[in-house]
Amino acid sequence: MISQVSGTLLSKQLARTIAIRARTTRTYCQISTGGVDQKEAWRDPHSISSSLDVQSSQAIIKRLESRGTDPIFTSLFDTYFPYVIENCDKALEIGAGTGVVCRALAESGFEGTVLGLDQSEQFIQAARDYASHLPNVNFSVVDARNLKTGVKSFGSDFDCLLMHTLISHVEDPLAVLREAREVVEQGADLIIVEGDYTGLSYHSATKPGLSESLSRALVTATFAQPGVVRDLPALLRQSGWSLNRASGKCVSEIGDEFSYWKSFAQAYMPRVSGSGMISQEQVDEWWADQLEHVKQKQFFASCTYYTYFATAV
Numbered sequence: 001m002i003s004q005v006s007g008t009l010l011s012k013q014l015a016r017t018i019a020i021r022a023r024t025t026r027t028y029c030q031i032s033t034g035g036v037d038q039k040e041a042w043r044d045p046h047s048i049s050s051s052l053d054v055q056s057s058q059a060i061i062k063r064l065e066s067r068g069t070d071p072i073f074t075s076l077f078d079t080y081f082p083y084v085i086e087n088c089d090k091a092l093e094i095g096a097g098t099g100v101v102c103r104a105l106a107e108s109g110f111e112g113t114v115l116g117l118d119q120s121e122q123f124i125q126a127a128r129d130y131a132s133h134l135p136n137v138n139f140s141v142v143d144a145r146n147l148k149t150g151v152k153s154f155g156s157d158f159d160c161l162l163m164h165t166l167i168s169h170v171e172d173p174l175a176v177l178r179e180a181r182e183v184v185e186q187g188a189d190l191i192i193v194e195g196d197y198t199g200l201s202y203h204s205a206t207k208p209g210l211s212e213s214l215s216r217a218l219v220t221a222t223f224a225q226p227g228v229v230r231d232l233p234a235l236l237r238q239s240g241w242s243l244n245r246a247s248g249k250c251v252s253e254i255g256d257e258f259s260y261w262k263s264f265a266q267a268y269m270p271r272v273s274g275s276g277m278i279s280q281e282q283v284d285e286w287w288a289d290q291l292e293h294v295k296q297k298q299f300f301a302s303c304t305y306y307t308y309f310a311t312a313v
């Protein structure tokens with residue numbers, strides 16, 4: 001059992017290791033032509049989704065679809081679907097994954113057309129299968145870094161661009177926002193939903209240091225740009241978008257509520273130990289502690305998600 005004091009020391013050591021590994025990862029990653037090399041494999045999996053093997057892609061497809069049925073996740077739709085349904089005719093989702101957002105929008109009464117783009121062929125194949133009953137929903141394999149070429153054949157009259165948890169998964173958010181601006185006319189809407197993962201926290205009353213370290217490691221293993229949501233006001237301005245409004249929603253589970261943050265941890269814990277950021281032993285110790293907190297109705301995890309509304313200027 002780790003005391004609060006040793007937990008804090010442990011936390012500092014782990015945080016240093018995580019920071020060093022995170023920095024190193026960014027500089028040595030190279031996508032090999034034959035697939036994803038060993039070190040590359042531990043980067044944010046979404047940022048390299050077009051190079052993932054079938055097994056990893058299938059695991060993410062499963063995770064995106066299961067996340068799409070979680071009421072905590074779908075409650076984020078309420079922050080912008082009414083606006084899109086009321087004001088837009090031709091929507092484009094960039095980073096659509098398996099099409100959860102596009103389908104939900106069409107099924108919520110959106111009568112216009114929606115095109116979902118993703119860089120992963122496997123995700124787009126799954127998206128087409130899941131949405132085959134929706135005539136106004138289409139998908140295409142397009143890299144957000146190369147939107148101009150990718151969407152050329154679909155026209156430039158999109159009146160609403162959506163990025164639902166995409167921008168934290170790209171290495172260069174400013175370049176993606178600039179590309180997005182290039183494919184629409186002045187006056188088009190851009191809606192971005194993103195978490196502030198720098199504040200993502202799983203708490204532990206008994207092992208606070210270990211839990212803080214695991215929280216940071218999960219973030220490092222999952223997001224290329226965990227704090228980008230805080231930079232969006234500046235990035236939007238630099239890329240030809242005018243910010244209209246933004247609001248935050250705390251996505252928390254407390255007591256014995258444990259679904260959204262359970263599946264997030266289960267999906268990404270293997271990357272924390274696999275990358276060597278934190279040993280499997282410590283990950284197991286943390287997970288057992290979290291499960292005990294749930295059993296005792298003392299669980300606490302939270303992260304704030306933001307919805308930004310901007311207009312092309």
Ligand SMILES: C[S@@+](CC[C@H](N)C(=O)[O-])C[C@H]1O[C@@H](n2cnc3c(N)ncnc32)[C@H](O)[C@@H]1O
Nearest residue numbers: 046047049095096097100118119143144164165
């Ligand atoms: C967290 S998922 C979100 C998927 C979907 N919006 C949802 O909420 O279910 C992030 C998605 O962004 C995609 N992505 C990451 N970088 C991309 C890029 N450069 N171009 C296109 N898609 C990208 C990934 O393949 C992944 O499907």
